[in-house]
Amino acid sequence: MDTKALINDVPKQLFVDGAWRDAEGGKTLEVTNPATGEVLARVADASPADGDAALAAAHAAQASWAATTPRERSELLRKAFELLIERTDDFAALMTLEMGKPFAEAKGEVAYGAEYFRWFAEEAVRINGTYLPAPAGGSRLLTMKQPVGPCLMITPWNFPLAMGTRKIGPALAAGCTMVIKPAAETPLTMLALVALLEEVGVPKGVVNVVTTSDSGGVMEPLIRDPRARKLTFTGSTAVGRKLVEQSAEQLLRVSMELGGNAPFMVFEDADVDAAVEGAMAAKMRNIGEACTAANRLYVHESVAAEFGEKFAAKMKAMTVGNGMDEGVTVGPLITGKAVKNVQRLIDGAVAAGATKVCGDEQVPSEGNFVAPTVLTNVPGDDDIVREEIFGPVAAIQTFTDEDDVIARANSTEYGLAAYFFSKDYSRALRVAEKLEYGMVGVNVGVISNPAAPFGGVKASGFGREGGFQGIDEYLETKYVGMAL
Known part of the structure; x- marks a missing residue:
């Protein structure tokens, strides 16, 4: 072209x-x-x-x-x-x-x-x-x-x-x-x-x-x-x-x-492989530069190891580069300022005790690039949990109790999009009703659709x-x- x-x-x-x-x-x-x-x-x-x-x-x-x-x-x-x-x-x-x-x-x-x-x-x-x-x-x-x-x-x-x-x-x-x-x-x-x-x-x-x-x-x-x-x-x-x-x-x-600060929850009865695919879609759509992007990943401790390993492997396998080049799956962020802000959030989380599972891979020296990054053991009150990341970075936390994770998901001024994976359809309705968001994805990682009403609540x-x-x-x- x-x-x-x-x-x-x-x-x-x-x-x-x-x-x-x-x-x-x-x-x-x-x-x-x-x-x-x-x-x-x-x-x-x-x-x-x-x-x-x-x-x-x-x-x-x-x-x-x-x-x-x-x-x-x-x-x-x-x-x-x-x-x-x-x-x-x-x-x-x-x-x-x-x-x-x-x-x-x-x-x-x-x-x-x-x-x-x-x-x-x-x-x-x-x-x-x-x-x-x-x-x-x-x-x-x-x-x-x-x-x-x-x-x-x-x-x-x-x-x-x-x-x-x-x-x-x-x-x-x-x-x-x-x-x-x-x-x-x-x-x-x-x-x-x-x-x-x-x-x-x-x-x-x-x-x-x-x-x-x-x-x-x-x-x-x-x-x-x-x-x-x-x-x-x-x-x-x-x-x-x-x-x-x-x-x-x-x-x-x-x-x-x-703005948004979307939670992505994986319950103990979820199809883990489907949840990983959903998380990739919810997190990495548009290089993570989306108000609907999964910002906080909450994974039940019984499946956390499996999910984390599979998710990190997919993130690490992504190809970073100029979006016009064949095979590239992660392009640049919009500005150098955006890169600095994302790096600030990563560095702050690591300094607070988070573990960087991937994200140190080499990226092009020219342009506004950030390597796809996965952080585990993220403190619940860290800036990366409270702020929109707007980049290819996933912050993972674990949970054990349904009511607790719903409370954590709702503990933000934002209320645009939320996602969760579970095979229990009683839970699906129950959790969807309790989430304080304008849009909820159940077992899906992309919910935007011209035939559906897009919008949020709160801030x-x-x-x-x-x-x-x-x-x-x-x-x-x-x-x-x-x-x-």
């Missing part, structure tokens, strides 16, 4: 009101390859004035887009799905180049992300209301669903495509316009996606994208602007809290998909993306009382 030609074909400007345009003053920002440090491209670096123009375009287009038929919106999304699947290799390569995930895994993200367009293409024509005779008679009570209005979307770097389609799909299906601000580290995928939406015929002003190195400076004025009616954000809890505070001024509809946010619930985040319910 000619990656230079691929990158050259991606627009590098802002997309505002149906046109590609330079940022104010011609400012640009660099996009680098985390595997090599190479500068891949320079893209427009938007100013607050550019952001204001994008919101003005979204506001101006809202009424006409809301008036389009559900079938028209559905067909546009269906075309976008088909074209995205057709260009799987191109989008996968872009993600690998600017984010680092292995090419095969990036292709999986394209398939996953495209499904949000197909799912919401089908949901667009199923937006409905209710009809009810008033209990006391004399009138009829009607409800109807209408688009919430212009949306502000802030997407993260770790899933550059899927975190976009998961927001764009339901917004388009509901009849909402939008301003999208992708992560500065990975703007190329979103720019290519918006170009694809332009190609399938999404009207001007409906989708606008601003790339910027000054996220707060560009987005805060828009969040406080009365023309915006919804904010959706995927990212850290710390940033999410600030955005919620800003959104209060205009009482925006808000969806927050924030992991609120609102749901995907599933039947996903489109409701972009709709308001209007009640109409009609006298007879």
